[in-house]
Amino acid sequence: MKKSIIIFLLIAFSQALSAQQKPAKEVKTAEFKVQGNCEQCRKRIENAAYIKGVKSTSWDETTKMLKVTYRTDKVTEMQIQEAVAKSGHQTEKVAVDKAAYAELPDCCKYQDKDCTNKK
Secondary structure (H helix, E strand, O other): OHHHHHHHHHHHHHHHHHHHHOOOOOEEEEEEEEOOOOHHHHHHHHHHHOOOOEEEEEEEOOOOEEEEEEEOOOOOHHHHHHHHHHOOOOEOOOOOOHHHHHOOOHHHOOOOOOOOOOO
16 A cells, blocks of 8 residues: 555656646747838738747738737747748848848838838
């Protein structure tokens, strides 16, 4: 009887320890500015931000703000901003990938002074 109680306690203790070691599945929402011009930009920005751990993305063309909801145990806000910058769109903290920017359609080149879609 004592042996089974000890085994039960050891199992319960080991499960309690393993539960404490797992990172919390915290869901966080962040907003940051992302440069872009049009509907094509919106799709590209939202798709670029939708990496592993991201639950939802929404970019507003007027305010230039990207809202992302993500799991903090899977991804960081900086990783999301880096993914967006690699798609050709500069964020608050990460400079645009120049090669990716050069590949954007003309209407999406937000740095160009003659872009007709600028707001």
